[in-house]
Amino acid sequence: MRAEWETRTNAALRRIGSEARGDLRYFGEMASTGDAPNGLIPQKHLGPKRQLHADALLTELFLRDMEILIDFMRVEIEKGIQTTWIADEHNVHGGHHERHFDTRSHFLAVAVGHLIGMYEAATEVIDFAETCQHPFLLLLKRWRGF
Numbered sequence: 001m002r003a004e005w006e007t008r009t010n011a012a013l014r015r016i017g018s019e020a021r022g023d024l025r026y027f028g029e030m031a032s033t034g035d036a037p038n039g040l041i042p043q044k045h046l047g048p049k050r051q052l053h054a055d056a057l058l059t060e061l062f063l064r065d066m067e068i069l070i071d072f073m074r075v076e077i078e079k080g081i082q083t084t085w086i087a088d089e090h091n092v093h094g095g096h097h098e099r100h101f102d103t104r105s106h107f108l109a110v111a112v113g114h115l116i117g118m119y120e121a122a123t124e125v126i127d128f129a130e131t132c133q134h135p136f137l138l139l140l141k142r143w144r145g146f
Helices: 002-015 027-032 060-079 103-131 135-144
Strands: 081-087 095-101
Touching: 060 081, 060 103, 095 103
Parallel strands: none
Antiparallel strands: 081 095
């Protein structure tokens, strides 16, 4: 299957006049023959037991650490915000405050927004894993040790 895909890909590249070619050999094989891209060297395969799994990463402790990081970043953001009063005769209070972020605080605020999105997604995954009663997922939980 791999060889067929390589043949078809290279034929398509030739048809469009491209000099590029696909090489679908395994990296270890490429490295052993000296054809590895950018000095790629063979690495020991760790296998599934040594890989990180979502259930090992997405824990309540991880969520707590994310909360601490988000709170710390919010404090740092506040250090770079200047508030000014803008007079407005049409406003009941005579005006309003505007917050101006310096560049650092702006980028930190964007990062915090992304972290909050990750936090919410991780929370949903954990909640789903804890409450899901689908037979397949129950079997998966038992197998993975949830």
